[in-house]
Amino acid sequence: MDKPPLPQMLQGSKVIVTAGGTVERLDPVRYITNDSSGKMGFAIAKAAKQMGADVRIIAGNTSAAPPEGIAVERVGSAQDMYEAVMRHWEDCSMLVMAAAVADYRPKEEAPSKLKKQGDTLQLELVKTVDILESLGQRKTKQFLIGFAAETEQLDRYAREKLERKNCDLLVANDVTVAGAGFGTDTNAVHIYDRNGLVEQLPVMSKYEVAYRLLTAAAVRMDRA
């Protein structure tokens, strides 16, 4: 049986959701990425659409399939993801940064395959653009949702990130908790706003987390 439709709390909103891990190339056949499956971002995109939003997904490397009926733009590096988000930034009402963006990339991307040489190899890495922080500094009407996957001091790091990146909501999860790590269909998150902890959700499906998160966002957008 079909589930009843979700309340149309995001009717008229343009929502961008980033998902998956970025890919930072070393040469044409090698790269640095991470374990992000894209499932959390995809669940948010699906829930946002079902709540009436006009949704666009900007996805890096993912192992999960994106939800049907939603525009998906594929990107590689953090820089590519930044540029893709920027192209839709002006008329966007909400940006959800669920992607696992690499913090560093190889300083040089070799145009041809690197050859094996000595017994050791030093790779020089340089910082990538922080997409969320950069957009947090220039937001006007956009509602910003950030993520933080932590292994310790969840509350402290979550609050710090929310402030530093000028987010409206921040979703933090402790990846050491069973059912809350990368690649699972479930998550257990803490949601923060500027005033502190808003909700502490037990393990539930990523789709349910998405719905609870977007409801918290929609209520706050209405107040703004």
Ligand code: CTP
């Ligand atoms: N993020 C981003 N651009 C980056 C790094 C992170 O937009 N270059 C976003 C992520 O998509 C996430 C939020 O910032 O929504 C927090 O990411 P996280 O990796 O937890 O925070 P960092 O600031 O990178 O700090 P650290 O990895 O040291 O914990």
Ligand code: CA
């Ligand atoms: Ca990081």
